[in-house]
Amino acid sequence: MSVPPQLRLFGVFLKVGILNELEYRVNFYVQLLQSAVGLVIGLAGLGVVFSHTDTLGGWSPNELLALLGIYFLVQGAVQLVIEPSMQRFMEDVRQGTLDFTLTKPEDSQLLVSVGQVQIWKLVNVLLGLAVLGVALSRLQTAVGPGEALAFGVALLAGGVIVYSFYFFLATTAFWFVRVENVLVIFQSMYQAGRWPVGIYPWWLRSALTFIVPVAFATTVPAEAIAGRLSPGTLLLALAVAAAMLAGSRWFWGVGVRRYSGASA
């Protein structure tokens, strides 16, 4: 059985990331503490809210717990590979060292997207899976194969959308050299994804859906688990994912053509 080259490449970078980080084991404990703080804040927030009400905007406590798990899971995945790779990429543009990437015989977008791994962020991924697992075991209505499939597809679409958005922002580094700060915009908008976007007023809901697409990454997969995801929304998520992936690829091409390299 042959492994797709993209996955093999990611595996290599993952291995390098692990080897690099094993030198700095204290960082692992720092990450454990950070994840624990995030978990306590998330759970306590839910606890306080549900000590005053039974449902929040039509969501039951266990459904919101599932949403919290998805929130940690997606955040962990972003911090594990997308964020460090984008930061590395922007640093490469500034220093002109992107040349080394562009001259490699692999797809440059792929190389840039998985080029750096922050391995301890895996803690957040596992934490998200654990919270999601607890939520699933406590949900009254069993999650059937249909819902599970819808959840998988929605999560994949959400992941692609978040990746494309992040990549789009990072690509602007070809024009504006100092853009690390732009990535913080995503992080600050992402904190809204801890709660279902349906509770926000229309202007914020639209922004979280179409400007900074947090809704597709968190609320939509959680709706699938709760059995409330309409086929229309799932199709919309898939369409947005396809469009944004194609858009990010096109934009990358424009950016690379503009890049003049270190020696020019």
Added chain:
Amino acid sequence: MSPLATLGGELAGLWAAYVARFKVAIGVQFQYRASLVIWLVWTVMESVVYLVVWSTVAQSSGGQVGGYDAAGFAAYFLVTMVVNQLTFTWIMHEFEYRVRQGQLSPLLLKPLHPIHGDIAENVTYKALTSVVLVPALVLLCWAFRPALQPQPWMAAAFLPAVLLAFLLRFLSGWTLALAGFWTTRVLAINQLYYMAMLFLSGQMVPLSLLPGPVQALAAVLPFRWMVAFPVELLLGQLTPEETLAGFGAQLAWIAVHAAAAAVVWRAGLRRYSAVGA
């Protein structure tokens, strides 16, 4: 010279030092105009998320929760946003770096205590961020319709309450930052401090909505005097007697923190020179 003239001279010198620091800090901050906008998005989002969540809770519990309706929560979280903006401090994220890189040494050579430079920098940043925060606040008021009608004495007492809250929060943050003298792993301490601030100062939820034991904890710790007290005051939840008692508590905590800051600073300096030598 008479003692009075000496004191006057010292104060004038301090003022001149502050003005100089303001100018430098403005120059530094203007390099990072984009980060002002990002900071604004972060601040606004944090407040709006809690505001919306609690308004939704109020709506699903028949219009109100613990005396707050949607407009009441809007008022609470928008005032909290302002108080938080005016009082927050980030020195604990910088100090460890300062010690590790040896940047503290030139500061120690100056005749002025380094805390003055940090206060001036903080105040300048607040002034600059207010320029972007005020328009955002107007828009948020228009979008969320907060119910806020303070009596004149409350508005008058709000200002000193915020000022004392700033002093208290700054001193506590500064004392905490001095941990950087002893350890390079201040991140853990900062995380716990952040969590305590979030829950026990009223940023995440009005303290009266927390479970009983947590409220009891909040009552005996200094955090509520850094944010919740001025907010509750402006929202008209406190009697004049409670307000006076609150000022007393703020002053007492400030005295405790100032003493702690002085003691820890001296101990830290001895430690610092030992490392540097």
